[in-house]
Amino acid sequence: MGGQKHDVVQFPHILQDNVMLKGSCLCGAITFTADGTARDPVACHCTQCRKQSGHYWAAVQVMDHALNVTGAPTWYAASDKAKRGFCPACGSFLFWKGVGDPSTGIALGALDGPTGLHLERHIFTADKGDYYDITDTVPQQEQQT
Numbered sequence: 001m002g003g004q005k006h007d008v009v010q011f012p013h014i015l016q017d018n019v020m021l022k023g024s025c026l027c028g029a030i031t032f033t034a035d036g037t038a039r040d041p042v043a044c045h046c047t048q049c050r051k052q053s054g055h056y057w058a059a060v061q062v063m064d065h066a067l068n069v070t071g072a073p074t075w076y077a078a079s080d081k082a083k084r085g086f087c088p089a090c091g092s093f094l095f096w097k098g099v100g101d102p103s104t105g106i107a108l109g110a111l112d113g114p115t116g117l118h119l120e121r122h123i124f125t126a127d128k129g130d131y132y133d134i135t136d137t138v139p140q141q142e143q144q145t
């Protein structure tokens, strides 16, 4: 891990190779698997993720060609930069898809464990709610990058 220096914070975007991730929404109407490489597990504290999830939202990026989805998520574009996929029956917020991005963020909370993953960053912490503190040692970024 190395020492902790507040002036030099690096975000290695660790690649988790050869993962086999499997998950579903709460009601089971939508299931998915992803294999290959999972990267950059983050917890997002932005206002949009907080509104949609009810708290903050954690996801990991997988390549689209490695992601297989069964069922039909409903997609909602909260901005012109990305759309968000959720189950129309139970409301589980499952996917985040940036425009033009060859990968998709899949909800860590929807995965059936063990995942073998660990959060690398808290992002958009400037937008976090005032009703909780982030007390772990995972690096924090006020904005995404």
Ligand SMILES: [Zn+2]
Pocket: 025, 026, 027, 028, 029, 030, 087, 088, 089, 090, 091, 092
């Ligand atoms: Zn569902």
Ligand SMILES: [Zn+2]
Pocket: 044, 045, 046, 047, 048, 049, 050, 057, 124
């Ligand atoms: Zn967010």
